[in-house]
Each structure stands twice: as C-alpha cells, then as structure tokens.
Amino acid sequence: MTILQKRRAALGSLFFLAGLCFASWASRIPDVQSKFDLSESQLGTLLLGLPIGSLAALPLAGWAVHRFGSRIVIILGALGYMIFLPLIGFSSTLWILVPVVIVFGMIGNMMNISLNTQALAVEDMYGRSILGSFHGLWSLAGFSGAGIGAVMIYLDVLPRFHYLVISVIALLILMISYSFLVKEEKDQDRGGFVMKKPDALLLRIGGIAFLGMLSEGCMFDWSGVYFKKVVEIEAGLVALGYVSFMGAMASGRFLADRLTNKFGKLYILRLSGVLIFVGLLISVILPTPVYATVGFLLVGFGVAAIIPVSYSVAGRSKLYSPGIALAIVSTISFFGFLTGPPLIGFIADLLSLQASFILIAVAGLGITLLSSIRLEVFENEQN
Template sequence: MTLLQKRRAALGSLFFLAGICFASWASRIPDIQAKFELSESQLGTLLLGLPIGSLIALPLAGWLVHKFGSKLVIMISGLGYMMFLPLIGFSFSLWMLVPVIVTFGMIGNLMNISLNTQALAIEDMYGRSILASFHGLWSLAGFAGAGVGGIMIYLDVLPRIHYLFIAGIVLLIIIVSPRFLVKEQGAKGSGGLVLKKPDNLLLRIGGIAFLGMLSEGCMFDWSGVYFKKVVTIDANLASLGYVAFMGAMASGRFVADRLNNRFGRLMILRGSGVLIFSGLILSVVFPSAVPAVLGFLLVGLGVAAIIPVSYSIAGRSKQYSAGVALAMVSTISFFGFLVGPPLIGFIAEVSSLKASFVLIAVAGLGITLLTSIRMDVFDDAV
C-alpha cells in the first residue's frame, strides 16, 4: 500500500470505531428502557442527553480542530469513547446515566468534526470525491454493531459486558491508526469559536443536514421500539428494522461518491428526500414485517448521502476553515438530534408512533424542497 492508501485505511478504521460505538449504544436502548422502567416520553427525555452533549461540544469542536489539528482531537475522542461507552452499562441510576450520556454525546461530536476535517484533507490529496465512502464505513460499523448487539441480546449478555467488549476493539484501533493520519498545517479561512453567523450557503446546508439528522435520529433511536410495538414482531427480532436501515445506509454511501460525480450533489440530495418520505410512509401504511423492512431500507438509502454531501459542500466554504464550517453545519443539523428523539416520544405519548413517523416523512420532502429553490446559493460549492 502507498502512504496515501494507508492514510485512507487508517482513517476508515477510525470512522468504523465511531460507528460501532454509537451503534452499540443504540442497539441496547430497549434494554436501558427496561432496566430503568421508562415510558416512551421518559425515554425520549433521556435521549436528549446525547444531542445536548453534542451541542455543548460544538462551539469548541471547530476551534480545537483549527488550533490543534484534527489528528490530536481524533486521538483524544477515541480514548474518550473507550472510557465512557462502558460507563453507560455500569450506570446504576439515572443520576449517573444522564451525565454519562451527555459526555458520550460531547465525545461523539468532537470525533465527528475531527474525522470529517481529516477526511476532507485526504479527499483533496486524492483529487476526487471519497468522503461518502468514509461515512459508508461508519454505517457499516453501525450495521456490524447492531448485529453484535442482536447476538448479545439473544445470549442475554448484559450491556456493560457488551460495551467492555467494544471498548477493547476501540483500544486496538487507537493504538494502530493515528500514526498514519495527516497533520494539517496552515488551516485556511477564519477560525475561532463557532459563535458567529454562518453565511447563506452554510445556513442552507445546515437546514438540509438538520432534516437529514432528524430522519437518522428517528431511525437510530426508535427503530427497535417501532418494530416491537407497532409491527409487533418477535422480541428477538426487534432490531431487524434497525439492521435493515443501517445496511441500506452503508450500501448507499459506498456508491454515493460515484453517483455524486455522475449526477451532481444537488440531484442526489433531492432524490434522498423522496426516498425518506416514501420509505416512512410505506412502513406506516403497511405496518407488517415485510413492507416495514422494505420501508426502512428505502429510508436508509435516502439518508445515506445527505450528511457526507452536506459536509463536502460545507468543507469547501471560502469564508471559514473546514473544521469551523463543519462545526457550524453540525451546530444547525444536530438540533435534528436534539428535537427528533423527544418529539417522537411526545407525539407517540399523545397519539401514536405512526403519527410520529409521518412527521419525519414530511421532513424528507423538506430536503427535496431546500435543494430545489434559490439555486444560486450553491453556485460556488457544487
């Protein structure tokens, strides 16, 4: 392998690390709900901890990457994942669990900004679009994490033992990968804390990413609950919808770069919104196993390209450095994670999970709308 190929492989393993940590947490959410005897609305409130942690980290994330480089931030975040994922399983009360989840969310967003900044640097070295393939590895890790989670549930392995196993994988990746990463020098554009107004391009991309993250958050946090309570599938198969979604999202991201080069980023984003809408409506109108799985597959394909394409556009901002621009878009988009999970729970409490999923379907159409009006905003970035 050439040095450039080693850099790509090393960064890919770190995207895999981030994905498997998040999926390991998500795959055991029903167990956490049962352990603490939480209702849907209470679970939705608990799930606020992750996006709150992400939002707390956002003003610092872009600045840290701009000042110290993405490589150092990646290493620190990886070690944080290794420590705090097992602490979720070892939490013995909500008073302990909530701050651990908030910190877990902070670590996740530091990792998110630093990984994508590093990916843009390597993409520039390649001279062609490769960012979506890194996100594909994140999704593949999510698929693997969901599968491991299903096996752990089937074997009645406690979440804390499950999370310790994943922490061992994280440690191995952190030992091997960082020496091949790029150490950025002379970051271009404006830096500083992300407490400033984004330009029109970043506002538009942030809105698109917001709706994409709203849809992703719905799938991540509520797939298992939806299949268990609406599709009424066997408890041992409750993760089937989540696995279908993650598998489709991973597959879609591995082909997204080629599609971007052929059809253009905006066309891909428009089609993504239509797929999200179609998949969620299908799973609501026909809430049985086969159509629901098919619907979740469509949603996975729809979500696949939204975040990598949004980040790729934002990272080419002429006003801000890549790390700061990504942090700005993430600040907007992570409100999707902030609003989505509790909103699903609250609507389910007063109405039904089906009604919640219809709302998210409408968000998919919003993505198509935002990529179809006032096209001049994108002129310098796509």
C-alpha cells in the first residue's frame, strides 16, 4: 500500500471506530432503561442529553480543529469515547449518568467535525471524491455494533463489560491508525472562533444538508411506525422498512464517490432529492409491503450521498477554514435532524401519517431545487 492508501485505510478505520462506539451505546439503551427503571418519557428525557451535548460541542469542535488540527482532536475524541462509553455502563445513579451522556454526545460531534475535516484533507490528496466511502464505513459500523450488542445481550453480558470490550477494540484501532493521520497546515486567514455571517455557499449547502438530515431523522424514527400503522405489515416484519432504508443508505454511500466523480456533486444532489421524492411518493400512494419497501430503498439511496457531498462542498469555503465551515453546516443540518421527527408526529396527529410523509417528499424536491438554481453560488461545482 502507498502512504496515501494507508492514510485512507487508517482514517476509514477511525470512522468505523466512531460508528461502533455510538451503535454499541444505542444497542444497550433498553438495558439502561431497565437498570434505572425509567418510563418512556424519562428515557426520552435522558436521550435528549446526546443532542444537547452534540449541539453544545459544534462551535467548540470547529474552534478546536482550527486551533489544534483535526489529528489532535480525533485522537482526543477517540480516547474520550474509550473513557465515557464504559462510564455509561458503570454509572450508578442518574445524577452521574446524565452528564456522562451529555459529554458522550459532545465527543460524538467533536469526532464528526474532526474526522470529516481530516477526510477533506485526504480527499484533496486523492484529487477526487472519497468522502462517501468514509460515511459508508460509519454506517457499516452501525450494523456491526448492533450485531455485537445482540450477541452480548444473548450472552447476558452486562453493558459495562460490553462497553469495555468495545473500548479495547477502539484502543487497538487508534494505536494502529493514528500515525497515518494528516497534520494539516494552519490557515490563520480563515476561520477562528469568531461569528461571521456565513457566505452564500455555506447558506446554500447548509439548507441542502438541513433538508437531508430532516429526511434522514424522520426515516430513522418513523419507518417502523409507518410500516406498522400504514402498511399494516405483520408484527415480525415491522422493522423491514427501517432495515431496507438503512441498508440502502449504507450501500449507497459506498457507491456515492464513484457516481460523484463521474457526474459531479450537484448532479448527485439533484438525483438524491428526486430519489427521496419518488420513493416517498410510492410509499404514500401504494402503502403495500412490496411497494413501501421499494420506496424506502429509494429514500435510503437518496439520503446516502447528501451529507458526504454537502461536507465536501462546504470544506472548500473561502471564508472559513474547513473545520469551522463543517461546524456551521453541521449546526444548520442538526436542526433538521432535531425538528423533523417531532414535526412528523404533529402533522400525523393533525392529518395522517401519510400526509406527514409527503412533507419529507417535499424536502426531497427542495434539495433538487436548491442544487439547481443560481449555480454561481457553487463556483467550481457547477458540473
């Protein structure tokens, strides 16, 4: 392997590490609920700690990456995961667990910004789009983490020991990978911990990422409910919609780079929006197991490339350094991920669940529109 290939493999393994740690926590949430005897509403309040931590870390992450470089932040973030993941399992009271979960959420976003900033540096070395494959590895780690979690539950392993095993795996990955990370040259002319109005590029790509994350968040939270209440599928197959969406999104991220290099970033964003729109339209008009599954597959493929491509475009901002630019776009898109699912619930109560899913379809059209008008905003991405 060349040094560039080693850098890519090392960074990909760290994306996998981040996804594995997050999925491992998620796989044992029911055990956490049982341990502390939490009601659904109490568990929901606890789970708010992750987005609160993530949101709090966004400006800090951009500043830290700009000030110290993504390499240092990745190493510290990975070490943080290894410490705070087991701490979740060892927490004996809610007074300890809540702040630990909040810090865990902060670490997640520190890793998100620093890993993607590092990925942009490696992408520049390659001279072609490769960001999608890194996000694909994160998604693959999600499946792996869920699988390991299922085995640990079957073997009746306590979450604390499960998390310790994951931390050891994470430590091994970090020890093998960290020396291949890129040390970026600092650019003092862009970024810094200051607030300036985002340029037209970041506003536009932030809007696209917002709609993409709104769609993704809604599919994460409402796929199972849709298949249960609208498709009315048998109980054992309720998860089919979620699995088809997740599988298509994960595999689509590995295909995204090749398609982006062939057709261009804006073309892929337009196609992504169309796939979301068509997929949801099929699912709403023909809510049968076969057609709804096909529709959810299309939505998964549609969502797959939006964030990787958006980050790749944002990282070329002339106003901000990559770390700050990614933090700005992540902040905008994060609100889509937060507001989308409850908005779906509100519309479902007011009208119907099918009507609420039309909202996500419209979001897909919005992505296509925003990547098709006033192309001068995108400068070199007009192919």
